[in-house]
Each structure stands twice: as C-alpha cells, then as structure tokens.
Amino acid sequence: MITPPRFAPKPPWLKVRAPGGDVYHGLKETLRTLDLHTVCEEARCPNVGECWREGTATVMLLGDVCTRGCRFCAVTTGDPRGAVDSREPEHVARAIAKLELQYVVLTMVNRDDLLDGGAEHVGRTVRRLRELRSDLLIETLVGDFCGRADAVDAACDANPDVFAHNIETIERLTRTVRDVRSSYAQSLRVLERAKQKAASFASDPERRPMLTKSSIMVGLGETDQEVVAAMRDLRAANVDIVTIGQYLRPSAKHHEVLRFVPPEVFADYEREAKAMGFSYAASGPLVRSSYKAAEVFLRSLLGPGGAGEAGEVEAKLEARMQRAREEAARVARGPGEGELIAASSLVRSRS
Numbered sequence: 001m002i003t004p005p006r007f008a009p010k011p012p013w014l015k016v017r018a019p020g021g022d023v024y025h026g027l028k029e030t031l032r033t034l035d036l037h038t039v040c041e042e043a044r045c046p047n048v049g050e051c052w053r054e055g056t057a058t059v060m061l062l063g064d065v066c067t068r069g070c071r072f073c074a075v076t077t078g079d080p081r082g083a084v085d086s087r088e089p090e091h092v093a094r095a096i097a098k099l100e101l102q103y104v105v106l107t108m109v110n111r112d113d114l115l116d117g118g119a120e121h122v123g124r125t126v127r128r129l130r131e132l133r134s135d136l137l138i139e140t141l142v143g144d145f146c147g148r149a150d151a152v153d154a155a156c157d158a159n160p161d162v163f164a165h166n167i168e169t170i171e172r173l174t175r176t177v178r179d180v181r182s183s184y185a186q187s188l189r190v191l192e193r194a195k196q197k198a199a200s201f202a203s204d205p206e207r208r209p210m211l212t213k214s215s216i217m218v219g220l221g222e223t224d225q226e227v228v229a230a231m232r233d234l235r236a237a238n239v240d241i242v243t244i245g246q247y248l249r250p251s252a253k254h255h256e257v258l259r260f261v262p263p264e265v266f267a268d269y270e271r272e273a274k275a276m277g278f279s280y281a282a283s284g285p286l287v288r289s290s291y292k293a294a295e296v297f298l299r300s301l302l303g304p305g306g307a308g309e310a311g312e313v314e315a316k317l318e319a320r321m322q323r324a325r326e327e328a329a330r331v332a333r334g335p336g337e338g339e340l341i342a343a344s345s346l347v348r349s350r351s
Contacts, residue, residue, distance in 0.1 A: 011260050013285050014246065056293045058105040058141070059092060061125060062118045066109035068143075068179035072168070072217065074250035075109060082113050084121060093128035097136075097331040102317070102324040103294035104129070105164075107141040112181065116154060117145035123158035130159075135320070135327050137161045137297055139213070141289060147186040149193055156197040156210065162241070162297060163194040164213040166289055167234065170226040177220055177255055187214075192237040211240040211279065211300060215289040217247040221258045224265060228272050240279040241300050244269050245287035261285065294320065 062084065069077040085091075096104055106125055111118040119142070126138055139162035145151035156163055167187045169177045174184040191212050198210040214234050218227060227244065234242055244266065249257050266283045273281030280300035282291055298313050 010248075011262075013263050014248070014260070056103040056105070056290065057099070057101055058107055058290050059096065061088060061092065061106055061108045061122055062111050063109060067112040068110045068181055070168070070178045070182070071255040072177055072220070072247060072250075074254065080111065080113055084114070084118075089121060089124035089128050092125055093132055094331075096129060097132035098328055100321075100325050100328045101136065102320040103137040103139070103297065105139045105141050105290045105293060106160075107290075108143060110143040110179075112146060116151045117143060117148065119145055119151040119154040123154055126158035126160050132331055133327050135323050137294065137320075139164055139290065139293060139297075141166070144182065144186050144190050146181070147183070147189060152190055152193045153197055156194050159201075159207050159210060161208055162211045162213050162293075163191075163198070164215075164289065165190050165194070166215040167191075167230060168215070168217055169220055170216070170222040170230045171233070172226060173220055173222055188233055188237045191234070191239050195238040195240075211297070212238065213241040213243070214239050215243045215245070217245060218261050219247040219257050219259050220255060224268070227269060231269070231273050231276060231278075235276045235278060241296060242273050242278050242281050242283075243287050243289055243291060243296070244273075244281070244283040245289075245291070246285040 063080055064076060065078040065080045066073070066075045067077070067079060092106075106122060106129075108118055108122055114121075122140055122142060126140060129136060129138060138160045140155060140158070140160040141164040142155055144165060145155070165187060167184060168174075168182075171184040174182065191214055194210075195212045198212065201207045202209065216227060216230055231242055231244075246261055247255075247257060249255065263285060266285060266287075270281050270283035273283065280296055282296050294317060295313060298316050
C-alpha cells in the first residue's frame with residue numbers, strides 16, 4: 001500500500017497517454033454535431049480513448065444536477081424541483097442510434113425530487129433505443145431510487161442487457177463517502193431486487209437475459225479485507241459482474257486519496273472475485289464502472305471468470321463493431337427527409 005502525501009503526483013501505473021486516433025476524433029466530432037455529451041468526457045475518464053475505439057460510451061440522463069452530495073463525485077448538487085425534459089428519451093435515442101457504438105451505458109443523476117426517482121424516464125429511453133437499434137447492447141447505471149422496489153422493477157421492465165448500480169465503497173465508509181440518503185444495505189437490496197426481476201422473466205423468449213453489475217472504488221481508507229468482504233456481499237446479492245478501480249480526487253473539495261493501490265493488489269482482488277463465482281470481474285488501477293464494458297459483457301457470457309480464448313472475444317467484438325457501423329449508417333440515412341428530425345435540434349445541450 002502506498003499512502004500519498006497531500007497533492008502527491010500519481011504513481012506511474014495511473015499515467016495514461018492522451019486519447020487520440022481517427023476513431024476517437026471521429027466519434028468526438030460526431031458527438032459534438034449531435035450535441036450529445038458523454039460522461040466519458042465530462043468526468044475526464046482516463047479510458048475514454050480505449051472505450052470509444054471499441055464502440056462504448058456513457059451518456060447521462062435526467063439533467064446534470066444531482067439531488068445528493070457524495071464526497072467523491074464532481075456532479076453539481078442541487079434541487080431540480082421536478083424538472084424533466086419529457087422529450088429526452090426520444091431525442092437521446094435518435095442521437096445514439098446514429099453513432100458507431102456497439103455498447104452504450106445510460107447513467108443518471110440521483111433524482112430524489114421525482115416520485116419514481118426517474119426510473120420510468122430511463123426505461124423509456126431504453127425502449128426507444130431498442131426500437132431504433134436492436135443490435136446495440138444497453139447498460140443502465142442507475143441510482144438506488146430510495147430503495148423503492150416498484151421503481152427498480154420499472155427500470156428492469158425496459159430489459160437492459162445489464163442493470164448496474166454501484167455500492168461505491170465498503171460498508172464502514174458508506175456514511176463518510178456517500179450522501180446520507182445512500183445506504184450500503186439499500187444498494188444491495190436494489191441489486192438483489194433487480195436480479196430477482198431478471199429471473200422472473202428469464203423464460204420469456206421476447207426478453208433478453210439481464211445481468212447485474214456493481215462497482216467499488218478503492219483508496220478511500222478501506223482495507224483489502226473490507227474490499228473482499230464487500231465483494232462477498234455483492235455475490236450474496238447474486239450480482240454477476242464486479243469492477244474495482246482506484247479512486248481519484250476530482251478536486252480539493254472532495255474526499256482525499258488515502259492510498260494508491262498497486263496493480264498486484266488489484267490482481268489479488270480479481271482472483272478473489274473469480275473464486276467467489278462472479279461471471280466476470282474487472283479490477284485494475286484505471287478500471288471504472290463502465291470500463292471496456294462491451295468486452296466485460298461478452299466475457300461474462302463465457303462463464304464464471306470470463307473463461308475463453310482471447311481471440312474468441314476479439315472476434316465477437318469486431319463482428320459486433322462491424323454490425324454497429326452498418327446499423328448506425330442505416331439509421332443515419334433514415335426512412336425519408338421529412339420523417340426524422342435532425343438530432344442536433346432535439347438533444348438538450350449540457351453546456
């Protein structure tokens with residue numbers, strides 16, 4: 001364990017090359033043209049170049065003001081007073097459908113000012129995106145909806161390929177790191193409820209299988225034993241996929257980094273997760289909740305630990321990417337001039 005002094009430089013394993021390349025710059029230009037903003041850019045994710053090259057992006061719904069104030073998060077905290085853009089599901093779905101993506105993560109701010117926490121709004125976006133791009137893999141990374149089972153059910157009924165909700169940290173630090181309205185036990189109940197819902201429609205041939213996923217940040221003051229205990233709690237809630245990554249402080253106002261966890265410890269976490277029976281675990285200093293999400297999803301389908309030849313996964317990813325290019329081109333062509341409104345006039349700007 002490396003305990004950093006205040007304002008210490010990052011260790012070498014946390015330094016990455018600036019994103020670039022034709023695919024990255026092409027997608028960035030397209031996003032700007034469609035006036036669609038991604039969490040990948042706004043959160044300055046270190047993996048943005050890698051994920052975009054593989055056709056994965058994360059888009060935030062329901063505005064950019066969160067009703068909670070977690071100490072690790074740079075999203076603006078406030079009271080949106082129930083304001084919701086009812087056109088957003090249609091607008092965002094049309095914009096995303098035109099992008100050469102094979103996997104999209106639809107995330108959201110916490111909306112405690114809404115009766116259902118925004119669950120139906122997220123569900124509408126998933127359904128519309130399915131209609132436009134049936135090839136696209138969709139993950140919903142949602143809040144806890146104040147633990148309301150009916151809201152969790154509403155989000156699950158839209159049938160995303162992955163239902164994700166992050167416990168963020170270990171149980172002991174939850175009250176320190178997360179907003180007081182968040183609860184470690186409540187997050188576990190949300191994940192367990194989602195898995196139960198997935199099982200309830202598993203025999204329906206009209207529905208896709210739905211995996212559950214959660215993420216843990218380290219470097220906030222936890223011990224390795226507590227990280228393993230948190231993984232064990234997630235597995236007890238029948239969570240399929242877990243990701244573990246290094247916490248990095250967004251600003252001096254946020255929770256400080258209390259340790260930089262070296263790569264070999266992340267490898268230990270991953271071995272522990274695989275031994276517990278997770279379908280797949282991604283653990284590393286630069287791993288984020290949606291890190292290489294398409295690959296994680298495919299590997300999770302290969303069985304516990306994501307067993308399978310690397311070439312097999314790469315071939316499937318490339319096949320999916322090729323289909324994504326074809327489908328995006330089809331949507332971009334549209335059925336006719338007057339039938340599709342230009343996405344640039346539909347998607348709400350976050351500037």
